[in-house]
Amino acid sequence: MSAHHHVEGQLPHEPERATMEGRNKILGFWIFLGAETVLFGTLFSAYLALRHNIGDGPAASEIFELSTTFIATMILLFSSLMSVFAVQAMHQHKVKAMIGWLIATVVLGLCFLGLEIFEFNAYVGEGHRMPTSAFSSSFYTLVGFHGAHVAFGVLWITLLILQILKKGLTVVTAPKIYVSAIYWHFIDVVWVFIFTVVYLMGKVG
Amino acid sequence: MAAHAHKVKRYRGIMDWLTTVDHKKIGILYLIAGALFFGVGGLEAILIRIQLIKPMNDFVGADTFNELITMHGTTMIFLAAMPMLFALMNAVIPLQIGARDVAFPFLNALGFWTFFFGGLLLNISWFAGNVPDAGWTSYVPLAGPTYASGHGVDYYVLGLQIAGIGTLLGGVNFMATIINMRAPGMSFMRMPMFTWTIFITSVMIVFAFPVLTVGLVALMFDRLFQANFFETASGGSAILWEHVFWVFGHPEVYILILPAFGVISEVVSTFSRKRLFGYSSMVFATVLIAFLGFMVWAHHMFTTGLGPVANALFSIATMLIAVPTGVKIFNWLFTLWGGSIRFTTSSLFAIGFIPTFVMGGVTGVMLAVAPADYQYHDSYFVVAHFHYVIVGGLVFGLFAGLHYWWPKMFGRMLNEKIGQVTFWTFFVGFHLTFFVQHFLGLLGMPRRVWTYLPDQGFDNMNFISTIGAFLMGIGTIAMIINVIVTSAKPRNALADPWEDGRSLEWTIPSPPPEYNFKQLPLVRGYDAWWKEKMEGKTEMTPAEPVGPIHMPSPSILPLVMSIGLFIAGFGFMYDKLIVTFVGMAITLGCMLLRSVFDDHGFHIEVEEQEKGVQA
Amino acid sequence: MSSNHSVTEGEARRHKVEGPRKHIVAFILSLALTLIAFATVASGEINTQFTYIILVGMALVQVFVQMAFWMHMKDRGHLFPIIAIISGVVVVFTMVIMALYWVWW
Numbered sequence: 073m074s075a076h077h078h079v080e081g082q083l084p085h086e087p088e089r090a091t092m093e094g095r096n097k098i099l100g101f102w103i104f105l106g107a108e109t110v111l112f113g114t115l116f117s118a119y120l121a122l123r124h125n126i127g128d129g130p131a132a133s134e135i136f137e138l139s140t141t142f143i144a145t146m147i148l149l150f151s152s153l154m155s156v157f158a159v160q161a162m163h164q165h166k167v168k169a170m171i172g173w174l175i176a177t178v179v180l181g182l183c184f185l186g187l188e189i190f191e192f193n194a195y196v197g198e199g200h201r202m203p204t205s206a207f208s209s210s211f212y213t214l215v216g217f218h219g220a221h222v223a224f225g226v227l228w229i230t231l232l233i234l235q236i237l238k239k240g241l242t243v244v245t246a247p248k249i250y251v252s253a254i255y256w257h258f259i260d261v262v263w264v265f266i267f268t269v270v271y272l273m274g275k276v277g
Numbered sequence: 278m279a280a281h282a283h284k285v286k287r288y289r290g291i292m293d294w295l296t297t298v299d300h301k302k303i304g305i306l307y308l309i310a311g312a313l314f315f316g317v318g319g320l321e322a323i324l325i326r327i328q329l330i331k332p333m334n335d336f337v338g339a340d341t342f343n344e345l346i347t348m349h350g351t352t353m354i355f356l357a358a359m360p361m362l363f364a365l366m367n368a369v370i371p372l373q374i375g376a377r378d379v380a381f382p383f384l385n386a387l388g389f390w391t392f393f394f395g396g397l398l399l400n401i402s403w404f405a406g407n408v409p410d411a412g413w414t415s416y417v418p419l420a421g422p423t424y425a426s427g428h429g430v431d432y433y434v435l436g437l438q439i440a441g442i443g444t445l446l447g448g449v450n451f452m453a454t455i456i457n458m459r460a461p462g463m464s465f466m467r468m469p470m471f472t473w474t475i476f477i478t479s480v481m482i483v484f485a486f487p488v489l490t491v492g493l494v495a496l497m498f499d500r501l502f503q504a505n506f507f508e509t510a511s512g513g514s515a516i517l518w519e520h521v522f523w524v525f526g527h528p529e530v531y532i533l534i535l536p537a538f539g540v541i542s543e544v545v546s547t548f549s550r551k552r553l554f555g556y557s558s559m560v561f562a563t564v565l566i567a568f569l570g571f572m573v574w575a576h577h578m579f580t581t582g583l584g585p586v587a588n589a590l591f592s593i594a595t596m597l598i599a600v601p602t603g604v605k606i607f608n609w610l611f612t613l614w615g616g617s618i619r620f621t622t623s624s625l626f627a628i629g630f631i632p633t634f635v636m637g638g639v640t641g642v643m644l645a646v647a648p649a650d651y652q653y654h655d656s657y658f659v660v661a662h663f664h665y666v667i668v669g670g671l672v673f674g675l676f677a678g679l680h681y682w683w684p685k686m687f688g689r690m691l692n693e694k695i696g697q698v699t700f701w702t703f704f705v706g707f708h709l710t711f712f713v714q715h716f717l718g719l720l721g722m723p724r725r726v727w728t729y730l731p732d733q734g735f736d737n738m739n740f741i742s743t744i745g746a747f748l749m750g751i752g753t754i755a756m757i758i759n760v761i762v763t764s765a766k767p768r769n770a771l772a773d774p775w776e777d778g779r780s781l782e783w784t785i786p787s788p789p790p791e792y793n794f795k796q797l798p799l800v801r802g803y804d805a806w807w808k809e810k811m812e813g814k815t816e817m818t819p820a821e822p823v824g825p826i827h828m829p830s831p832s833i834l835p836l837v838m839s840i841g842l843f844i845a846g847f848g849f850m851y852d853k854l855i856v857t858f859v860g861m862a863i864t865l866g867c868m869l870l871r872s873v874f875d876d877h878g879f880h881i882e883v884e885e886q887e888k889g890v891q892a
Numbered sequence: 893m894s895s896n897h898s899v900t901e902g903e904a905r906r907h908k909v910e911g912p913r914k915h916i917v918a919f920i921l922s923l924a925l926t927l928i929a930f931a932t933v934a935s936g937e938i939n940t941q942f943t944y945i946i947l948v949g950m951a952l953v954q955v956f957v958q959m960a961f962w963m964h965m966k967d968r969g970h971l972f973p974i975i976a977i978i979s980g981v982v983v984v985f986t987m988v989i990m991a992l993y994w995v996w997w
Contacts, residue, residue, distance in 0.1 A: 092457070096380040099972060100453040103483055106976030107445060111487035113984025114524075117991035118495060118506060118517060125512025127505070142930055149926065153919045156962045160912055202504050206512035209504035213495065231872060244875050257962045261955050267926075268951040272933045276943050456972055483976075484983050517995050524987055571983055575994070583994050 087246035094247035127205035132274030151180035152260040296831035298382035304367030311360035318352035326746040332731035342727035343410035350413030372782035375460025380453035388446035390839035395440025402432035409433035417507035448482030462800035474539030485528035492521040523574035531570035537674025548624035549616025562601035595645035622696030626677035637665030658718025684770035706748025779807040918961040
């Protein structure tokens with residue numbers, strides 16, 4: 073069955089799995105997330121190997137601010153919740169509610185990014201830059217990769233909101249919403265490890 | 278049905294090839310590009326061997342020699358072997374599982390073009406006068422900014438990064454394809470062995486290539502943004518690069534060899550006219566090899582001083598791989614046993630593969646003995662070992678596979694007489710080149726050194742080795758002649774040209790129509806087509822009625838997207854922010870277009886199917 | 893085609909009963925786990941070794957909860973996603989061991 077036969081109102085309960093294309097997209101995206109797991113795992117490994125090699129630069133326990141990290145964590149956690157509500161609204165075919173939740177997701181994502189930029193800016197002021205030490209290089213690469221993923225997610229979900237407004241919820245757009253939500257949760261999961269391994273353990277020493 | 282017939286522009290000629298999303302055509306593109314890079318890498322190999330033909334030779338300088346070995350290794354692994362595997366994967370997998378295309382035709386095209394432009398970027402280094410020269414492993418600090426200050430290693434880093442994207446996409450695509458797109462009735466344990474090995478290979482690609490991506494990113498940051506991942510002066514770790522490279526690199530060699538195992542399984546079974554012996558043990562062995570493949574990387578690093586515990590663990594894990602590999606060897610032998618064997622070029626390569634690969638495997642187990650490895654390390658013994666497994670394993674497998682599936686890909690049988698010439702010159706040349714290198718290594722000849730002093734016992738064996746290399750070159754040229762001669766012949770290959778085909782690809786015309794299967798077949802067991810033939814049927818039982826077939830539309834976006842990455846690569850390398858920006862804008866712009874404009878595809882109506890649409 | 897739809901619509905009605913409750917529970921659980929982790933570090937009372945154990949434990953539980961509920965991995969038809977993630981985790985595990993024990997400078 074090709075996608076465009078369906079019109080709104082006739083959507084199945086899980087419109088993202090209604091077509092072969094949709095099912096392929098979800099499966100392919102999960103496989104991609106398996107690859108992403110390894111990608112972030114390698115970055116974490118590099119960070120773990122190099123975290124104590126601070127050279128002449130500041131140590132983790134000197135620069136990290138627990139309060140900033142805590143706020144960032146809360147923002148991303150809320151954002152992830154908004155995203156799961158969006159998918160639930162989609163399953164109930166409540167397009168307006170879905171768009172609302174998606175907008176909330178994006179706004180919180182933007183807040184997170186703003187906070188991260190603010191945080192990095194403060195570190196640079198304290199002499200903690202990319203070339204400072206092996207610790208700083210691996211820190212910026214790991215956390216920066218995560219930040220880049222958030223930025224991409226924000227752009228992507230924004231684009232999807234616009235598409236939903238234009239095309240409506242169909243069996244073509246539904247899988248896109250679904251995989252972007254999975255992606256967003258994945259980013260949150262990676263952040264759980266970042267705040268644990270990088271910030272909290274860094275603070276402990 | 279007319280209501281949803283979309284008008285889709287269908288291109289002809291060169292534009293057709295640039296925009297195609299058809300897996301069969303992408304397979305051919307991979308084959309052409311892979312063969313091109315194989316030629317380049319082969320030429321580099323010949324130059325290396327000419328330099329080493331006699332002691333104190335000055336055919337090329339030491340610098341050029343370093344560039345040659347680096348580019349030979351990198352080109353052969355990433356730009357020749359991988360794409361040729363992808364050629365076979367693309368040409369065969371959807372047909373073997375009874376699918377009309379891969380799960381993501383668009384990504385398939387994107388994967389090809391990113392690989393191609395990555396390879397192009399890497400090889401442009403020859404013309405830019407800055408060639409990578411830190412070896413295919415690019416060990417730091419040699420490849421770091423301090424000791425490789427030119428742009429040579431940048432070409433390596435960015436070329437492989439871009440090509441790696443293509444490979445990763447391919448891995449994701451084929452995993453999803455094999456999981457989701459199998460014909461009705463084809464359970465996992467009814468899949469042909471080649472499909473199984475490609476499935477496992479794709480899994481390994483998905484989990485190994487991100488490691489390379491991160492390694493290359495770290496090296497790139499070190500080189501371009503003064504990061505300190507591997508800069509020991511600022512607390513970086515040189516050993517970390519070795520770990521990261523081999524955590525990727527070791528699975529990579531299994532990524533190369535597993536598809537060859539699959540090809541050999543198909544070819545041996547077909548040309549012995551017997552069911553593959555021990556199918557389920559073969560599947561299990563493949564999975565086990567993949568798992569162990571991720572657990573043994575540090576056997577490349579025994580001499581770095583990881584300590585006795587790590588060395589012992591990796592030593593044992595490495596030796597364990599001999600067990601599933603041995604299972605495979607015995608299964609092939611038992612398949613041949615008592616079969617009515619036909620000695621076609623394809624089966625000759627397969628039969629030549631078995632003893633050759635066993636030799637490579639045995640030297641592998643020798644190398645796995647950590648204390649002994651201190652003696653072998655970085656000598657020609659290692660060179661002999663990995664050429665036995667990669668050329669004697671993978672390349673023999675590729676030759677077998679290409680001769681076997683050529684009629685399915687192109688509709689023409691390759692000439693058997695020239696094929697025999699190819700086999701014998703290549704086979705003899707191969708053993709001549711590399712067998713003596715075992716002894717050169719044991720005598721103490723180090724690898725990657727551009728020349729050697731006379732009268733150390735190296736002279737004769739190096740001479741023999743070079744002669745062998747020329748023979749391999751002749752074998753390859755014979756294959757090319759064969760292809761040219763064949764392409765002048767009429768397209769008259771039958772659907773089942775070997776008459777003993779066992780799997781689904783032999784049930785459809787050679788070459789298959791654009792949509793592969795007019796009606797998806799119903800699979801009733803392992804060796805689906807053989808089963809039907811044995812019951813006296815002349816075609817598969819269809820699993821669906823005849824109807825219009827939905828096809829994805831062709832698109833130029835994959836090509837443009839890859840060109841964007843190619844441009845951005847130059848921007849990164851030469852520190853031109855604007856160029857990087859333009860390149861990335863092109864790529865992201867294409868992604869945007871792809872997301873915004875839905876691809877409705879088009880339908881091939883029943884009447885058109887009757888006419889027979891040729892791929 | 894139309895008969896298909898009536899089936900799926902019926903299904904949809906049945907599914908509608910399912911509210912956002914489990915997601916909110918998952919959220920509260922995540923929140924609690926995060927708070928415990930931060931509080932452990934902020935208090936500074938507990939010794940380093942034990943703090944590490946608590947932190948890793950909280951992170952693993954939280955990730956498990958989020959993956960199961962929010963990423964729907966507990967639902968039917970998620971065999972291959974589970975395999976994909978677990979395979980990735982196995983590879984990552986070997987690399988973490990490598991980073992902790994076999995890298996020096």
